[in-house]
Amino acid sequence: MKKLTLIVLSIVALFSSCKKEQHFEIVIKGGLVNTGEGAPSVNTDIGINADTISYIGDINVKNADKVIEANGLVVAPGFIDMHTHLDPIFKYPDAKSHVTQGVTLALGGPDGGDFWPFGTYLDSLSKQPLGMNVAFLVGHNEIRNQVMKMDNREPTAEELDKMKSMVEQAMKEGAFGISTGLKYLPGAFSKVDEVIELSKSASKYGGIYTSHLREEGLGLIEGVAEAIKIGEDAKIPIILTHHKVVGQPMWGSSVKTLAMVDSARAKGIDVMIDQYPYTASYTGISVLIPSWSRAGGQNKFIERTNDKKLKDSILKGIEFNLLNDRGGGDLERVQLASTPWDKTLTGKTLKYWAESEGMEPTIKNGAILVLKAQINGGGSAIYHIIDENDLQRILKYPFTMIGSDGRLSAPGSSWPHPRAYGSFPRVLGHYVRELKVIDLPTAIKKMTSMSADRLHLPKRGRLKVGNYADITIFNPKTIIDKATFLEPHQYSEGIEYVLVNGVITIDKGLFTENRGGKVLYGSAKK
Numbered sequence: 001m002k003k004l005t006l007i008v009l010s011i012v013a014l015f016s017s018c019k020k021e022q023h024f025e026i027v028i029k030g031g032l033v034n035t036g037e038g039a040p041s042v043n044t045d046i047g048i049n050a051d052t053i054s055y056i057g058d059i060n061v062k063n064a065d066k067v068i069e070a071n072g073l074v075v076a077p078g079f080i081d082m083h084t085h086l087d088p089i090f091k092y093p094d095a096k097s098h099v100t101q102g103v104t105l106a107l108g109g110p111d112g113g114d115f116w117p118f119g120t121y122l123d124s125l126s127k128q129p130l131g132m133n134v135a136f137l138v139g140h141n142e143i144r145n146q147v148m149k150m151d152n153r154e155p156t157a158e159e160l161d162k163m164k165s166m167v168e169q170a171m172k173e174g175a176f177g178i179s180t181g182l183k184y185l186p187g188a189f190s191k192v193d194e195v196i197e198l199s200k201s202a203s204k205y206g207g208i209y210t211s212h213l214r215e216e217g218l219g220l221i222e223g224v225a226e227a228i229k230i231g232e233d234a235k236i237p238i239i240l241t242h243h244k245v246v247g248q249p250m251w252g253s254s255v256k257t258l259a260m261v262d263s264a265r266a267k268g269i270d271v272m273i274d275q276y277p278y279t280a281s282y283t284g285i286s287v288l289i290p291s292w293s294r295a296g297g298q299n300k301f302i303e304r305t306n307d308k309k310l311k312d313s314i315l316k317g318i319e320f321n322l323l324n325d326r327g328g329g330d331l332e333r334v335q336l337a338s339t340p341w342d343k344t345l346t347g348k349t350l351k352y353w354a355e356s357e358g359m360e361p362t363i364k365n366g367a368i369l370v371l372k373a374q375i376n377g378g379g380s381a382i383y384h385i386i387d388e389n390d391l392q393r394i395l396k397y398p399f400t401m402i403g404s405d406g407r408l409s410a411p412g413s414s415w416p417h418p419r420a421y422g423s424f425p426r427v428l429g430h431y432v433r434e435l436k437v438i439d440l441p442t443a444i445k446k447m448t449s450m451s452a453d454r455l456h457l458p459k460r461g462r463l464k465v466g467n468y469a470d471i472t473i474f475n476p477k478t479i480i481d482k483a484t485f486l487e488p489h490q491y492s493e494g495i496e497y498v499l500v501n502g503v504i505t506i507d508k509g510l511f512t513e514n515r516g517g518k519v520l521y522g523s524a525k526k
């Protein structure tokens with residue numbers, strides 16, 4: 001008996017001598033630590049001082065100011081959102097709808113961007129009490145609009161030079177690269193050569209190129225080919241953002257698009273993808289309207305609708321899109337989300353709207369209503385037009401990262417796509433735990449180290465000594481999205497703790513008043 005006690009005692013002594021006796025401000029104790037690199041989790045502790053991970057290994061908690069008990073919880077690098085609509089950030093600097101998904105860094109300025117001057121915007125944002133880190137791309141649409149307004153033409157040599165110098169200026173002010181939204185105005189008026197030239201300006205300063213493709217429906221294959229060509233000619237790493245296949249005629253085409261990415265990569269073109277985990281998209285109602293009819297802005301558009309011949313051809317264009325593209329061939333697939341001109345329609349389908357006007361829910365009548373919506377000033381809609389098989393195929397693809405495409409939201413404000421509240425927990429709860437489409441370490445990697453590497457941020461996206469303490473701790477058994485298309489304003493569940501630069505922002509599942517977020521600047525900023 002005595003001998004056994006001795007053995008036990010010496011084992012205990014040996015064990016505790018391995019424990020770090022150093023003082024830590026925060027210790028995360030006993031969690032399943034996943035470094036974010038795709039390997040299985042390891043049961044260990046993390047010590048944090050100030051904004052940095054100081055130690056990973058057994059820690060004696062007597063020497064900690066604060067202990068986070070993480071038994072049974074997964075301790076991961078904070079999630080990185082590769083596609084975020086951050087435009088309401090001055091209204092919601094706490095970014096609660098994102099932080100409650102476990103996101104500690106969001107990349108803004110997608111789809112062609114929405115602000116200028118670039119540096120001024122970042123500087124004023126850096127004075128805000130931010131709930132998460134933010135980084136930005138400079139947008140092609142914004143720059144084109146500054147230089148050429150809504151003109152449907154190619155730029156002159158001077159205009160192109162001006163746009164190039166604006167991209168370079170933004171890169172030097174901290175942009176991480178350039179984004180395009182070639183489906184939107186005025187980007188839709190540009191030819192590929194213009195985008196190649198501007199991407200070269202971003203590439204020169206180490207930037208990336210993120211492409212909302214020119215087409216994601218019938219023209220998807222050409223859209224992917226165009227983005228790959230831009231990557232090849234401008235020698236710039238590219239991301240096919242929110243990659244998806246829109247509309248039944250094209251469903252299944254992700255087999256082809258992923259093969260295109262594979263063969264581009266084999267040729268040395270650096271292509272990656274990001275994706276949100278939903279079978280519906282969200283964008284302006286104007287996506288259904290032929291872009292030529294909107295050249296020159298809203299007044300010009302209304303002028304054209306007053307011309308019988310032009311109006312007929314606009315309606316034909318809308319009908320085509322309702323049948324083959326975002327309309328999905330059925331008015332029930334178009335769910336109105338933002339309708340400031342008639343709030344009773346918010347959240348309702350185009351079919352509902354037609355019936356409430358006493359109209360048959362035909363494509364022809366749908367087009368008449370879409371035109372009416374745009375004349376009223378437009379708005380946004382949710383389009384239920386993505387096939388689950390394409391979604392899962394793209395999610396499994398090894399070079400796909402996660403990007404929510406969500407807009408910062410708060411209960412009571414408009415009708416967002418549920419991705420604004422649920423993208424990351426939905427991947428972990430629905431696609432990992434429930435459907436087992438990918439495993440947990442792979443999913444975490446797609447949200448962390450892959451994204452940090454893409455943004456050239458060596459000190460984020462991995463749990464490693466010396467890295468910033470951006471950490472998300474979640475319960476793998478309960479994590480899930482709660483937001484739905486009919487009740488979008490629902491925070492996710494199962495995110496127990498979030499640390500942003502070492503600041504505990506979510507504590508025992510509760511969103512606190514603590515703010516640790518920063519504006520991150522790209523490496524070209526001096």
Ligand SMILES: [Zn+2]
Pocket residue numbers: 110111181212242
């Ligand atoms: Zn987009």
